[in-house]
Amino acid sequence: MSASAIQTVETQVGVYNRSHWGRIKVTDNDRLRFLHNQSTNDFESLKSGQGCDTVFVTSTARTIDLATAYLTEDAVLLLVSPNRRQYLMQWLDKYIFLLTRYS
Secondary structure (H helix, E strand, O other): HHHHHHHHHHHOOOOOOOOEEEEEOOOOOOOOHHHHHHHHHHHHHOOOOOEEEEEOOOOOOEEEEEEEEEEEOOOOOEEEEOHHHHHHHHHHEEEEOOOOOOO
């Protein structure tokens, strides 16, 4: 990276195109607790408009993916590595338990 590029990033705004990266939208009332339990960051302390970086790991502490999370009023948007979106979605799906209500 050139000295002028570093100076620009340090003093102005830099834009990086990550549109080819995977995106996962997590919704529902338990989304923060769910992500808090499945990754390395404290999602339960975050508020709408905030974001964080986090790591998804296996039960044996192997890294699945590094992700950037952005919180909105009704969802968490995860930006994940381009080739890990499908795998991460399947891995997270294993930990979602559907509740059946009986009347």
